[in-house]
Amino acid sequence: NAGVTQTPKFQVLKTGQSMTLQCAQDMNHNSMYWYRQDPGMGLRLIYYSASEGTTDKGEVPNGYNVSRLNKREFSLRLESAAPSQTSVYFCASRLGQGVDSNQPQHFGDGTRLSIL
Amino acid sequence: EDKVVQSPLSLVVHEGDTVTLNCSYEVTNFRSLLWYKQEKKAPTFLFMLTSSGIEKKSGRLSSILDKKELFSILNITATQTGDSAVYLCAGVQGAQKLVFGQGTRLTINP
Numbered sequence: 453n454a455g456v457t458q459t460p461k462f463q464v465l466k467t468g469q470s471m472t473l474q475c476a477q478d479m480n481h482n483s484m485y486w487y488r489q490d491p492g493m494g495l496r497l498i499y500y501s502a503s504e505g506t507t508d509k510g511e512v513p514n515g516y517n518v519s520r521l522n523k524r525e526f527s528l529r530l531e532s533a534a535p536s537q538t539s540v541y542f543c544a545s546r547l548g549q550g551v552d553s554n555q556p557q558h559f560g561d562g563t564r565l566s567i568l
Numbered sequence: 569e570d571k572v573v574q575s576p577l578s579l580v581v582h583e584g585d586t587v588t589l590n591c592s593y594e595v596t597n598f599r600s601l602l603w604y605k606q607e608k609k610a611p612t613f614l615f616m617l618t619s620s621g622i623e624k625k626s627g628r629l630s631s632i633l634d635k636k637e638l639f640s641i642l643n644i645t646a647t648q649t650g651d652s653a654v655y656l657c658a659g660v661q662g663a664q665k666l667v668f669g670q671g672t673r674l675t676i677n678p
Contacts, residue, residue, distance in 0.1 A: 494668035561609040
């Protein structure tokens with residue numbers, strides 16, 4: 453059972469380059485999320501998708517775009533990478549959509565991204 | 569501003585000790601509180617707490633939520649070296665959003 457799969461695991465970019473981080477889940481979950489994790493700051497929500505066809509901004513969306521390609525896949529794109537986007541990026545998914553569906557989010561193993 | 573604060577940020581104990589990790593929160597439209605364990609990679613789910621005063625247990629780990637005082641604790645008894653990890657606390661805001669604390673780095677020495 454793969455759960456949440458992220459690719460690539462590591463990537464080094466130069467400032468100004470573009471990149472798409474891929475995420476796929478095989479748990480038939482409705483909601484998917486992208487976070488970044490920086491030292492001393494915990495995880496911060498970038499974007500989320502409550503269901504196929506919908507996306508919404510989180511706490512730190514600037515510099516990123518997302519696509520909910522289908523129910524399984526949710527990608528994160530950096531159009532013009534900046535050193536401030538050096539971070540570890542986590543994708544997560546959750547079965548429920550609404551307020552009353554009380555299930556936890558399940559995380560992938562992360563993508564370590566360095567911008568030079 | 570929504571925030572979750574964990575304490576201590578770092579803790580080093582000996583194997584066999586009991587530890588208590590703290591999490592205080594100020595989260596608008598609060599729904600529940602989650603605890604995760606993060607070793608090298610993905611945070612793995614430990615507990616979801618929705619109601620005050622009801623302890624949740626899983627082996628040597630237990631957790632409880634106080635919605636009046638806006639905090640939660642995670643207890644680990646008879647610690648083992650495999651418990652070494654970063655423990656993350658997160659408040660669930662509304663339908664979708666998690667507000668994470670900074671994490672507590674727990675090191676268990678043999």
